[in-house]
Amino acid sequence: MGFATEQAVRHNCTVFETHSEPIPLRRRSGPVTATVEAAEPLTPLAVRVHLSCPELFSGAPPAVAAWVRGRFPVETAAPVTPSAASDSAPAADAAPDLEASQSTAGLPGPALAARAYTLVEMDPAAGRFALDFVLHGSGPAASWARQAAPGQQLEISRPLGRARIDPKHRHYLLAGDATALPAIREWLRLLPDQATAAVRVWLPAQSEVQELGGRSGIDLKWFFPGDPSMAELAEAGSLAPAGWTPADPETRFVVAGEAGEVTRVRRAVSWDAKPLPGNLHAAGYWRRGKPSDGAAVELG
Numbered sequence: 001m002g003f004a005t006e007q008a009v010r011h012n013c014t015v016f017e018t019h020s021e022p023i024p025l026r027r028r029s030g031p032v033t034a035t036v037e038a039a040e041p042l043t044p045l046a047v048r049v050h051l052s053c054p055e056l057f058s059g060a061p062p063a064v065a066a067w068v069r070g071r072f073p074v075e076t077a078a079p080v081t082p083s084a085a086s087d088s089a090p091a092a093d094a095a096p097d098l099e100a101s102q103s104t105a106g107l108p109g110p111a112l113a114a115r116a117y118t119l120v121e122m123d124p125a126a127g128r129f130a131l132d133f134v135l136h137g138s139g140p141a142a143s144w145a146r147q148a149a150p151g152q153q154l155e156i157s158r159p160l161g162r163a164r165i166d167p168k169h170r171h172y173l174l175a176g177d178a179t180a181l182p183a184i185r186e187w188l189r190l191l192p193d194q195a196t197a198a199v200r201v202w203l204p205a206q207s208e209v210q211e212l213g214g215r216s217g218i219d220l221k222w223f224f225p226g227d228p229s230m231a232e233l234a235e236a237g238s239l240a241p242a243g244w245t246p247a248d249p250e251t252r253f254v255v256a257g258e259a260g261e262v263t264r265v266r267r268a269v270s271w272d273a274k275p276l277p278g279n280l281h282a283a284g285y286w287r288r289g290k291p292s293d294g295a296a297v298e299l300g
């Protein structure tokens with residue numbers, strides 16, 4: 001049995017990699033302030049917030065599917081109508097993130113809660129980028145995204161993540177839920193032309209389907225409520241095209257989404273043969289029923 005080594009990285013965001021080296025948290029110089037330029041709905045349950053921050057790109061080029069940790073005011077988190085939420089989180093989840101509130105105790109301004117979001121639409125020369133938010137419920141980040149308007153400011157970390165394209169990989173399985181869509185789009189944008197990609201995405205409704213960029217020849221499948229889940233497909237051996245396995249030197253699996261679901265996927269795809277180092281990256285982006293803390297998750 002080839003279970004990957006589990007690397008739990010703080011609280012409820014988890015990353016699993018296939019090697020035993022500790023994952024270094026990437027610490028660069030301090031946070032920066034980004035300014036909202038515009039916010040546009042992408043789907044009924046997703047909004048893209050365009051931001052500017054020339055300082056953000058002053059370091060090394062960001063990794064593939066790089067992300068930032070933003071600090072969102074807890075006070076904007078307000079209950080939403082059930083119809084506006086893709087997940088009916090328990091009422092208790094709408095409560096402020098206590099840890100975040102305490103971390104700002106004694107400082108002026110509202111309590112802030114850290115949350116992770118993938119960088120998209122990056123234009124380093126212009127100092128611009130965007131973040132795509134799933135409007136899943138009433139947490140601080142989703143609530144902030146609903147009301148985001150030009151001129152507002154958001155404190156964010158420098159780009160995080162360390163995934164790089166490895167030319168040895170010729171086949172990519174990219175799988176995840178709505179929170180992983182931005183990362184999947186970034187992977188597709190940066191994959192070498194000769195690489196083949198199979199994309200599997202789980203969404204709460206047909207109306208959440210988005211464009212994934214101009215890449216042709218993708219083996220793309222969307223899944224909706226009532227379809228087998230990502231974990232169920234993995235456990236049935238049919239998440240990836242026949243014969244694809246991260247135990248093959250040329251095949252890389254990138255899986256992200258709800259942590260419990262991703263854990264099952266990781267176990268299932270590691271069951272028959274141990275994934276080669278760097279060939280399986282399975283990241284818990286959120287955990288059902290628990291607020292995130294924006295913890296560091298490195299893409300392998």
Ligand SMILES: Cc1cc2nc3c(=O)[nH]c(=O)nc-3n(C[C@H](O)[C@H](O)[C@H](O)COP(=O)(O)OP(=O)(O)OC[C@H]3O[C@@H](n4cnc5c(N)ncnc54)[C@H](O)[C@@H]3O)c2cc1C
Pocket residue numbers: 013067086087089090093094115116117118119131132133134135136137138139140141142143178179180182183284285286287288289290291292293295297
């Ligand atoms: C590296 C990384 C990159 C990420 N990139 C993105 C991204 O580009 N876009 C994006 O939308 N998310 C992304 N996420 C996930 C995002 O950080 C979490 O969904 C986060 O919990 C949202 O914060 P919140 O304040 O809105 O809700 P929280 O306060 O964290 O959670 C409140 C409640 O909502 C539930 N919940 C949280 N997220 C979801 C969800 N998506 N669907 C249903 N229920 C949910 C929780 O279980 C909890 O019950 C990323 C996470 C990581 C670690």
